[in-house]
Amino acid sequence: MFYIGRMLPKRNPDEVLKARGADTRPDGRFEPYRREREDDGWDIPEEERLLRTDVVTETPRSIIARNSSPDVPFDRSINPYRGCEHGCIYCFARPSHSYLGLSPGLDFETKITAKPTAPALLEREIARPSYKVAPIALGTNTDPYQPVEARLAIMPGILRVLRDWNHPVTLVTRGRTVLRDLDLWAELAAKDQAAVGVSVTTLDADLARAMEPRAPTPAVRLRMIRDLSRAGVPVRVMVAPVIPVLTEPEIEAILTAAREAGATTASMIPIRLPYEVAPLFRDWLQRHRPGMAAHIMNRVQAMRGGRDNDPRFGHRFRAQGHEAQLALQRFRLARKRLGYPEGSAPLDCSKFGPPPRAGDQLSLF
Numbered sequence: 058m059f060y061i062g063r064m065l066p067k068r069n070p071d072e073v074l075k076a077r078g079a080d081t082r083p084d085g086r087f088e089p090y091r092r093e094r095e096d097d098g099w100d101i102p103e104e105e106r107l108l109r110t111d112v113v114t115e116t117p118r119s120i121i122a123r124n125s126s127p128d129v130p131f132d133r134s135i136n137p138y139r140g141c142e143h144g145c146i147y148c149f150a151r152p153s154h155s156y157l158g159l160s161p162g163l164d165f166e167t168k169i170t171a172k173p174t175a176p177a178l179l180e181r182e183i184a185r186p187s188y189k190v191a192p193i194a195l196g197t198n199t200d201p202y203q204p205v206e207a208r209l210a211i212m213p214g215i216l217r218v219l220r221d222w223n224h225p226v227t228l229v230t231r232g233r234t235v236l237r238d239l240d241l242w243a244e245l246a247a248k249d250q251a252a253v254g255v256s257v258t259t260l261d262a263d264l265a266r267a268m269e270p271r272a273p274t275p276a277v278r279l280r281m282i283r284d285l286s287r288a289g290v291p292v293r294v295m296v297a298p299v300i301p302v303l304t305e306p307e308i309e310a311i312l313t314a315a316r317e318a319g320a321t322t323a324s325m326i327p328i329r330l331p332y333e334v335a336p337l338f339r340d341w342l343q344r345h346r347p348g349m350a351a352h353i354m355n356r357v358q359a360m361r362g363g364r365d366n367d368p369r370f371g372h373r374f375r376a377q378g379h380e381a382q383l384a385l386q387r388f389r390l391a392r393k394r395l396g397y398p399e400g401s402a403p404l405d406c407s408k409f410g411p412p413p414r415a416g417d418q419l420s421l422f
Contacts, residue, residue, distance in 0.1 A: 072108045076270040079162035081345060085155025105375055110142050112169045112205055120178035121193065128374045131194040131227065135179065137211045139170035142200040143231065143272040145316065146341040147256075147298055150198045152332040161333040166271075169205055176214030183222055187252035190409040192225040196254075202232025204271060216241040221412035225404035231257075233273045236284055243288040249405040253255055254293040254324070256280050257311050259304045266332065267345050279318045286319025294320040296388065298328035301356030302349055305384055308390045315393045323397045325388045327360060327376040334372040335365035356380065 072357055074080065084091050104340070115169055119145055122134050134313050134385060144166035151161035172178075182188065189196050195201050216238055219226050226245060229233070235242070245251035259265050260275045274279070287291045294315035342350035354365075361367045362374035367377075376385070392399075 069307050071105050073105050074108055074163075076144070076266075077108070077163060077166060078146035078148075078270050078341065079238055080336070081167065081340060082160040082163045085159065086152070088158070106165065108167055110169060112206070112209075115172050116174055117168045117172055117178065119182060120172065121177045121182050129197070131192060131197070133191065133303045134170050134194040134197040135175065135215065135411060136196075136198045137172050137175045137201050137215065138170055138199050138203060138205070140165050142166055142169060142204045143269055143409055145186065145272060147267045147268070147300070147328055147334065148199075148329070149329045149334060151330055151334050151337065152350060153198060155333065157300075161400065162292050162337055167379065169203075169411065171205065171211065173207055173209060173296070174210055174243070175211055176218050179215055180218045180222070183218075183224060184411065190224060190406045192227055192404050193219070194227045194229070196229040200232050202230045202234040204232070204234075206232065207234045207237070213238055213241060216245070219250075220244055223248065223250060223408035223410060225409075226405070227252050227254070229254040229400070230279055231255060232267070233277055233281060236281060239284065239288050239290075242285065246288070246290040249402070250408075252293065252401060252404065253285055254295045255276075255299055255315075255320075256295045256299075257315060258296075258298065259307055259353045260310055260314060261307070264303070268341075274406055280312055282315055282318040282320050284303075285309070286321070287369055291322070291401065292320045293322040293324060295324050295326070297324070297326035299384060300328045300353065301360065301380070301384075302353045308384065308388050312388070312391045312395055312397070313415050316397065318357055322401045323388075323392050325385070326374050327381060327384075328357060329373060330357065330361075330363070330365045331368060332366075368388045 093123065099239070101400065120135055124132060124134070139157065140239055141148065141150065142221065146232065151165045154161050154165045157170070159165070195215070210283055220241060242251055257275060257278050258269065262276070265272070265275055282292050296308055296311050300310065306324070314324065321372050335400065339350070339354065342353060346353070359362060360378045360381035362377060
């Protein structure tokens with residue numbers, strides 16, 4: 058089920074939004090019915106209320122998710138949360154809330170599911186004799202350092218398990234709470250077992266506030282890069298997503314600012330608008346950038362074969378067309394000029410093994 062422009066179903070009129078990316082609550086694509094509000098004729102005003110974030114807990118049977126996609130450089134990942142309060146309007150993970158019977162719109166950023174048993178599940182899974190070590194990716198769907206993590210603190214437990222088992226790990230985040238765990242990241246990095254990617258979409262604070270309403274400002278993200286780098290953690294600046302017309306002109310500026318902050322590698326990903334994300338993004342454009350909306354979407358479609366999104370394996374993170382190739386060439390030239398290497402050093406998997414327990418006999422060598 059897809060909606061165009063302002064045809065998206067509206068939120069409850071008594072809901073007051075503060076720092077939210079979406080403005081609507083469209084039904085997920087798996088729902089058999091579409092809900093619409095109708096005036097019942099009773100002229101009784103309802104009390105307005107601020108829409109707040111609800112967090113519930115989940116007890117899954119496993120925590121390591123596997124994938125075989127050729128588009129990503131990892132085969133396993135951990136996501137301690139479903140949904141993300143950062144509320145980035147373009148987030149490709151929004152459709153995953155449809156699997157829960159929730160809306161990819163406002164529900165995605167206000168109804169969060171946490172997995173507090175993640176550290177115990179992780180240790181149980183990597184302790185199996187059949188387990189084969191390879192880097193685990195964190196933050197591949199939703200940000201593990203989103204605002205609620207400051208209170209629930211699931212990540213320190215995950216990192217301690219990985220540290221104790223000498224298990225390599227990567228992270229993608231834009232959450233400032235990562236600095237709370239700086240000592241753990243530094244310990245892993247000192248053994249060549251950690252790398253962190255920080256997503257910087259724009260350097261324009263006003264644009265970031267509208268597009269990523271509860272994520273840290275661009276200045277804070279650059280400080281995250283600086284602090285992680287000074288602690289010895291390899292940091293990749295992720296110019297992602299690149300939005301034609303809107304953020305594309307900033308490619309070189311973002312790479313320069315991140316390099317000055319200490320980033321050692323860089324990557325770029327064009328915007329993806331899968332399933333329900335496309336109408337939500339169109340709605341956001343009409344609310345925040347109406348004069349540019351048609352131009353932006355024309356450019357998006359030009360790099361996606363005439364569609365809002367190209368879901369084919371091998372194409373999801375790539376763009377096509379002359380303008381997309383020009384943006385990629387600009388990125389590569391700026392990366393080379395600023396001294397970024399083309400790739401990053403592999404993480405060390407050779408030390409993986411169970412941590413010593415009380416009473417274990419120590420090795421003589």
